[in-house]
Amino acid sequence: MAKTPDDSRLELLQGTLDMLILRTLQWGSQHGHGIAHSIRQQSDDLLKVETGSLYPALHRLEKRGWLKAKWALSEANQRAKYYELTAAGKTQLAREQDRWSQLVTAIGRIMTPATGKE
Amino acid sequence: MRPDERDIDDELRGHLALAIKERIDRGEDPGAARQAALDELGYLPAVRDSVRQVWYSRWFEAGADFARDLRVGLRALAGAKGLSLAVVVTLALGIGANAAIFSVVRAVLLAPLVNRDEDRLLYIRQSAPGAGVENMTFSVPEIDDLKARVTSIGAFGDFSTVDFTMIGFGEPRVVHAGVVSGTFFEVMGLRPVLGRLLTPADDGPGAAGAVVLTHRFWSTALASDPTVLGKTVRLDTRTATVIGVLEPSVPYPVDTEIIANIVTSPHHLDALMVTGRTHRMTELFGRLAPGATLEAARAELTAAHAALETEHPEAYAGRADVGMTVRTLRDQIATPARTILLLLLATAGVVFIVACSNVANLILARSVRREGELAVRAALGASPGALRRTLLAESLVLCGAGAVLGVLLAGPLVTAVARFAARFSVRALDVTMDASLLWVGAGLAMAAAVLLAWIPRLPASDTSAGVSLATGGLRITPGTSRRLRLFATAQVAFSFVLLVGAGMLLAALLALQTTSSVANVAQVLAIDVPLPIESAGPKTVTFVDEAVRRISALPGVTRVAAGNVVPWRDLGKFGPFSFAAEGYTPANGADPPMARLRNVTPGFFATLGVPILAGRDFTDDDRGRGELVVIVSQTIATRLFPNGEALNRQIWWTDAVFGTAKRRIVGVAADLNDESVLPVPAWVVYHPLRQIPYAGRLFVQAAGGDPYALMPAITRVLHEIAPEQPVERAATLEDVRAGLLTPDRVNAFVVAGFAGVALAIAIVGVAGVLAFSVSARTREFGVRLAIGSTPRDLLRTVLREGAAIVAGGIVTGAGLGYALASVATSYVEGLRLPGPWPVLGAAVVLAVAAVMAALLPARRASRVDVLQALRTE
DSSP states (O other): OOOOOGGGSBOOOTTHHHHHHHHHGGGSOEEHHHHHHHHHHHTTTSBOOOHHHHHHHHHHHHHHTSEEEEEEEOTTSSEEEEEEEOHHHHHHHHHHHHHHHHHHHHHHHHHOHHHHTO | OOOOHHHHHHHHHHHHHHHHHHHHHTTOOHHHHHHHHHHHHOOHHHHHHHHHHHHOOHHHHHHHHHHHHHHHHHHHHHTTHHHHHHHHHHHHHHHHHHHHHHHHHIIIIISOOSSTTGGGEEEEEEEBGGGTBSOOOBOHHHHHHHHHHOOSEEEEEEEEEEEEEEEESEEEEEEEEEEEOTTHHHHHTOOEEEEOOOOGGGOSTTSOOEEEEOHHHHHHTSTTOGGGTTOEEEETTEEEEEEEEEOSOOOOSSOOSEEEEGGGOHHHHSHHHHHOTTOOOEEEEEEEOTTOOHHHHHHHHHHHHHHHHHHOGGGSSSTTTOEEEEEEHHHHHHHHHHHHHHHHHHHHHHHHHHHHHHHHHHHHHHHHHTHHHHHHHHHTTOOHHHHHHHHHHHHHHHHHHHHHHHHHHHHHHHHHHHHHHTTTOGGGGGOOOOHHHHHHHHHHHHHHHHHHHTSSOOTTTOGGGOOOTTTOOOOOOHHHHHHHHHHHHHHHHHHHHHHHHHHHHHHHHHHHHTOOSOTTTTTEEEEEOOOOGGGTTHHHHHHHHHHHHHHHTSTTEEEEEEESOOTTTSTTOSOOEEEEETTBOOOTTOOOOEEEEEEEOTTHHHHHTOOEEEEOOOOTTOOTTSOOEEEEEHHHHHHHOTTSOOTTOEEEESSGGGOOOOEEEEEEEOOOOTTOSSSOOOOEEEEETTTSOOOOEEEEEESSSOGGGGHHHHHHHHHHHOTTOOOEEEEEHHHHHHHHHHHHHHHHHHHHHHHHHHHHHHHHHHHHHHHHHHHHTHHHHHHHHHTTOOHHHHHHHHHHHHHHHHHHHHHHHHHHHHHHHHHHHHHSTTOOOOOHHHHHHHHHHHHHHHHHHHHHHHHHHHTOOHHHHHHOO
8 A cells, every 4th residue: 555645644633543443343353453454444544543642542441441452363473462342442432422423513513504504 | 451561562563563464465575565564653662652651650650760770779789889888787787776775765764654544653762862871761650650641642552572481382482572561552553464462451460361473473483374373382481372463564663573461471560660660661652642743742742751850850860861752653763774775875876877977978979989970861861850869769778778787686786775774774674676666767767868869969950060071080079078078077076975985984884893892702602591580599590600610611611601691782781770889979960870780700701801900800709698799890980980999989779670789899890882882981880690690691712713613512511401491692792793783884885885886987987088089089199299299298198188087076076075965964963074084095096096097098099100190080
């Protein structure tokens, strides 16, 4: 994959990375690289997660008890740390999703009033 | 839960591998793929750190940093073993001594007694300081009068001591017993651990004999036998039943093995005891009445005592003198130990100051050597806080080690100091090391560590001081040098104070050890053969005659004599009583003379080696029906009859105990003060044993060799005469006197030990400062040599530097010591300023030691190699 030019990349909004990670893990356990890969793919290469923010975020979520981790062999045949949602993590995902849609609606009303009055 | 560094690295490496694989799978060149993946990942340690920070809080981070500082500190100190060892040992001595003495002071002076409401328990003492009688005790009529007149004391408890020959627990032996009335234990507020204690129901001549065992006797001699209750023992002629065991408590004023009721002692029931106003042998305790204060009780007692003196003037010879003190029992017990313990505490404190200033010096010198290192770190961006933290970590390691060693050292020290303090206060017997010791030790170490970390100057805060970043070399600044010298001077000053103190004590001890008129202290065995007072009379005379005759016949025995008192051991017995002499009238208003009464057999003076200065010794013809005769001590002869006409004068006791019959002085013996090892006058009147037939002490002069080797034969002979006769406490008079001197000896020893430690530290300090100064001035010395100084000049320069430190220290110490002593004398009784000899001696010792210490660095200075010196830096 060619490098995405800087200007076409989107900065992640503050606080959204945690939500994206939780969302990505909704379908099963995955390692850090896989999570980054799937976020990039699902956003059509618009969102690119920096390693330097991904891993601290993963560990932050693990520390809070929303993720749990176990070591397993990856497809590259190497030891990799697989993350998986906990029950608390699922609840948190639902909460963040609610908040996110509220935020989108609210910002949408301000930015495009016509659609906001639908 | 918390991943370690390796886990994080693994995870990130796994990520990298997957990223590379993904690129290769897409058809990128492996090399390029690897590079691109690496670029994407960023700087690995930074990523790892940011992951780590998720887990670690700020405080934990600081802690981790500090742990790293500690590790660095440990490694750095391992590189400076000599210095570390010096610091640790110095601190351990300081901390150990302080912790040990503190815990004894706490136990002896501060902790409350076990007695119920001990702050209301009083000890009342009658004394006659003018006659040199510290504790003249009370007589039964006096106590009865006080009981009737004083209302602020709810109850009085009386206590007197009697020696019984006790049969019932193993071999017949003499026990030291307390005889008390039924109120005693209630007043003392003590409980039994077994059975019951004595109550007023045990009073009176009709009661059954009852005995309470002290806890010490029960747990040691009887191995805490629980079946002891109800056992019957024979005490001299009476029998008594064991009714209880007392809880562990402080024995005061004397340690006894058993405490019995009045009826066990026939003497306590006879008329002399009950009605004799001057027959004083009872200690008095009191418990404050509800609502009464100590001051009220003291005022009331003093008034009642004054009234008694006016009503019975004949009972208070030298009435202006007899006084009464009232204190709480705790104060009474603690007071004699207070001076000595506070002295020790001060001594230990001074040692701690010396130790700390020496450690400060070592650390300061070390920090000067590493100023280069600190400067580099500061230049690389280390904050002053970080540098301080490094220094703190190092000093913590040092002081922590010092504290651990100090506390280990304190254990044995506590035992030693407690044994020492037990001479002054019975409470010290039960001192053990407790947890407070650890806190004291840790506290001292922390204080020292923080102080030490703040001594060195930081390069960042003072860039003008000329720290050479370029060379990283050693530059000693005048400020540092001055500080080093200041600390060394302080050490010398404090050591000087301690040395003078030790000198004083040693001088006093030497004076004590060289005074005695007894020539044969080493060859004379003193043996207790206690004879009950009931057998006084012909029975005693027969026994003593037989014993003297048969022991004299033993091989290796030169002379044998008997008496009623072993010098320096049977203290406070048989007097002093007042007496009068023909041809002597006390000056107007002066007290009648008082003397101690001794009964001896003929040959007593020859046996002990006390010369008879005039007249003759007793003979076997000085017997009951013959003329009553006495021998007086030199002091009596010269004070009463200054013109030397003491012989053949009449002299008689005015105290009723031994009758007021007139007795003729037939001899004058050299002063033997058997009450004190101090060179004080002896007021003693000797009687022939046959005229006052009461004895119980044998004196055996050995021909040579070990006197103790005679004991088996002597014991056998005595048991042949009387099978149940106890034979006890055989000791040469030299050993007896040594026992009395022990407190002084230990005093001098302990303080001298402290002073020695301080001296050693100070010497190390002076030598260290000079060595440091020499090594810092190598270049200067090189230049001097190059322009024509001789090595001798350099030697002299360094020695002069050392001499200046010592002189400054001694002058400061003299001033300091004088100021301290002046302050102390106003608070502590009996403290004197030292004479010139201890001061001079201490100064000489210090000066010599310091010059020796200075020689080493001085020689090094004089041997500086010019070329090498000029090339340094």
